Amino acid sequence: MEKLMELMDQELSRAFEKAGYDPSFGKVTVSNRPDLCEFQCNGAMAGAKAYKKAPFMIAEEVVAMLGDNAVFSKAEVVKPGFINLNVKGDYLAGHLNKMAEDKKFGVNETKEPKTIIIDYGGPNVAKPLHVGHLRSAIIGESIKRIGRYVGHKVIGDVHLGDWGLQMGLIITELKHRQPELVYFDDSFEGEYPKEAPFTISELEEIYPSASVRSKEDEEYRNEALEATHLLQMGKRGYKALWQHILNVSVADLKKNYENLNVSFDLWKSEADAQPYIPDMVEYMKEKGYAYEDSGALVVDVKEESDTKEIPPCMILKSDGASLYTTTDLATIVERMKLFDPDEILYVVDKRQELHFIQVFRCARKTGLVKEDTKLSFLGFGTMNGKDGKPFKTREGGVMRLENLIADINEEMYKKIVDNRSVRDKDAGETAKIVALSAIKYGDLSNQATKDYIFDVDRFTSFEGNTGPYILYTIVRIKSILNRYVQEGGSLEKGRLLSPVNDSEKSLMLLLSRFGATVENAFEEKAPHKICAYIYEVSNAFNSFYHETKILSEEDQGQKESFIQLLELTKNVLETSIDMLGFSAPERM
DSSP: OOOHHHHHHHHHHHHHHHTTSOGGGOOEEEOSOTTTOSEEEOHHHHHHHHHTSOHHHHHHHHHHHHOSOSSEEEEEEETTTEEEEEEOHHHHHHHHHHHHHSTTTTOOOOSSOOEEEEEOOOOBTTSOOBGGGHHHHHHHHHHHHHHHHTTOEEEEEOOBBOSSHHHHHHHHHHHHHOTTSGGGOTTOOSOOOSSOSSOHHHHHHHHHHHHHHHHHOHHHHHHHHHHHHHHHTTOHHHHHHHHHHHHHHHHHHHHHHHHTTOOOSBOOBHHHHGGGHHHHHHHHHHTTOEEEETTEEEEOOOOTTOSSOOOOEEEEOTTSOBOHHHHHHHHHHHHHHHHOOSEEEEEEEGGGHHHHHHHHHHHHHTTSSOTTOEEEEEEEOOEEOTTSSBOOOTTSSOOBHHHHHHHHHHHHHHHHHHHTOSOHHHHHHHHHHHHHHHHHHHHHTSOTTSOEEOOHHHHTOSSSSSHHHHHHHHHHHHHHHHHHHHTTOOTTSOOOOOOSSHHHHHHHHHHTTHHHHHHHHHHTTOHHHHHHHHHHHHHHHHHHHHHOOOTTOSOHHHHHHHHHHHHHHHHHHHHHHHHHTOOOOSOO
């Protein structure tokens, strides 16, 4: 479906061409002075240089060519040569009727669907999710959903950390606490137990204990390093314990991600990349990419254009152990082999930028990816408390994600009960839905690359640029539509008519921008653009609602038109929040 802006561009381009000028000057933009006009064309200003002619004269000739056209109700020239435009109400209504019938409301699916892998999890097993994991999950999930909506095949991968020293520390601590476990008996040849010898709560206590002890006890740390090495060499009992750790952790992680309405297609981990490492290392040596430096194996990745020092990418440490770079490179090898993606996007803390510069350059230089495979890094800023420092608990520790969600659920529950807008038995479930909107919209409404302040009071407010305000608008629309049906009306009847007032036209114009907004948000990997858009739509709808008698309108055709406008507004808002990763309740 062609967009309103594209149709206006075509109209202006024809007028420029008829007037004897290059049609490429006929670009229309949204007016930056809505008090004067809805759209504007500045092509005459650019044309003045090319044709050595006053822009005002060019603009007058172009406007004369527009004549009595079907699109514009106003086309006037303003000095020094701007063309101010207003669109005809009936033309706008006709465009929105087509948009309402379109299965994606004016979003055009890409003609060239790509396979895109998004790496947006990155939690370590045996550790609880904390607020530091929030942004990756929320931003990655939204980009995945937007990408799918515009027609790409998007694969989300959690990419668990499960293969480093933390595994050795847990195994060592377990051995000290329960040396009688069969996993530590080298003579045992039978089947290992199906049940893990620990719960998730015990596991989450074991790891920090082991970590603290390893910093104070060198012998203990060496034991953990040896356990890590034995695990990676395939020691049978340790691999069985590792599998228990993974199973118990993943079950808990899935529950926590589910509470965030975040899901992954792949639950791959660092361990999955291990089989690819030996051949990859051998290939890099054979081809002369990798060389030894102080015992370590490295690949040079600096480029002449670098303005700052980019160190070599280390592939193996001097003791032969692999690193994060090794695992990330081997994961790229695995992804290319299994999925042959057109793009791999990493949604990661921006402080890891240097690491990914090294990994991407190394992958490109050594030919681990095809020339046209895109490797992208979306580095997000930190989520800070009101003091401007990384978000902490009252005691100063790192807050568990489930505790943050519980706190916001409780805050929303209080507000909903105080408001008495939902029956007590429904209040808890409604509070969870609204709380999720507060968390996700509070994060996504900020540009991903920037730090932001996590302000519980502001994010849970029903007023202003917040998730609850967007949901409140959707619920208000649903309520009017439900009343219309209860009074005998049909949502299937009627078509949008020309707007009756300025607030209705403003809403209609905003709705016409839905397709362009979604496509641009995906192109720029910018969910905040969808947030900004639906905030504008919500404000425009609420202005229209307060100025217009909808259900008491006596003209049946006009009432049906209003209802169709409400239905389209609801569909645009609900589709948008689904792309952001949350939903609206029936009542609030």
